[in-house]
Amino acid sequence: MKTGYYVSLHAETLEDPVIPSSVDIIDANRVPVLLVRAAKAGILTAPYLVTDSVKQIISEFGFPVVLFPVNPFSFNIFKTAKNRSALYRAFKSLSMTYKYAVCAQPLMGEMISFKSIFGKCQLDEATREISERVYELFKIPICKLYVQRANGKSYLSAFHPLTMEEILPSDVRMVSEMIFQVSKKGEHLWLR
């Protein structure tokens, strides 16, 4: 776990208001948990399968398919497989040589990723709605979301934290502005 998780944890122990909560940090970082909670909240999500069987992935989803790791050592990574041999390679890599399960999703259309800052993003309405609702649910101020676009709809696919290199000066300005607006209105109370 990284320092940010422990900062949230420390604040929670002291009963200070904090976003995101330590539970939301864990949940958002595990793709199947992100999707089960998002689906429960009414967000359109990509179908998924948690398994340690390549055969099951092929029989359920066919190709192309996207794989995400579900293990304590791999973060911020996914692999796409368009055929059987690519799937076996991706599975071996993400399952750490068949030790852990993976989360598989059918690649239904195109996979896009975008930055979500306090739930705001500069994309079409369907994607903006996902971004806002994911923020409402997990309260993670800065992140990267993966969405699959197919049949004119957007489906939440995954969450990744942003690396320092991905945060641009314009993003920092946006964050500062959001915090300024929130403190001006006294909206810090919604943290409680």
Add this chain to the structure above:
Amino acid sequence: MVKIACFVEKYNFMDPDETGALQNFKLAASSMGHNFSFMFKEQISEIPRYDAIFIRATTDPLNTSYVVSKTAYELGLRVVDDPKSIQICGNKVHLYRLFEKYNIPHIPTMFLNKDEFHHKRIMNIFKTFGIPVVIKAPYTSFSKYVEKASCETSFREVAEKFFRRSDVLVVQKFMPTPFDWRVGVLNDEVLYVCKYTMRKGRWKHGSKLRGKPRYVWGRTVSLRKDHSPLKLREIALKACEFIGRGLYGVDIKEINGEYVVVEVNDNPSIYAGFEDCRKKDVYEKIIAYLAD
């Protein structure tokens, strides 16, 4: 009839005593009129078909078992271990912070942040706790990722290894005892009491033989619940109170007649002929809790 799925992995069937315990759970469930099936990783998508989930595979907030627990919880199923218990017990930093908050007597503990990993801080730790000290990675289980350090070099070596997966580590005073108490707790009641002894010349219940990869374990001595000290049982219950009402194994050290909590484990070991030795209804009680 309640449909219970027991989430297991292949390694749960490697030890004949653990396999025996799993079979005992199945027998207990059948005798109580419930359906008990083993669920492996490729059957996770079948969770909604069950009424309750019992996790026996090793838990970790970043592992598949947490996904199983949280999925079951979100679907409204009864689940042991529940996600909150996994989150707290699966991270020792979280656990010890809560011990401090709720005044649970525990081994003197400090937290070491990656940013303050320098000579002065290490010397300060040795000065406060004496030599040696125990360094724990937050994700420790089965005595793994718990090591002793007697000098700055070994401290740095161990800490650098543990910092690979966590930015914060736990450092504790070294308090050797010939055995640790293990109190099994379910739903705010003591389920069983054991002593986990240390092997001769060792300071942990589980340790590696020099040059061998395999872990060897000290003896497990089971006691009748009412023959164990009342204060011990009270402290065990108090230590679980703020975590939840699931199934826990509380490790406690007895030092000069005083009890200090070492840690609370979710997903405690239950091996046939060991933890259940003096309390054969352990299996029925857990099944009854799942079926409630």
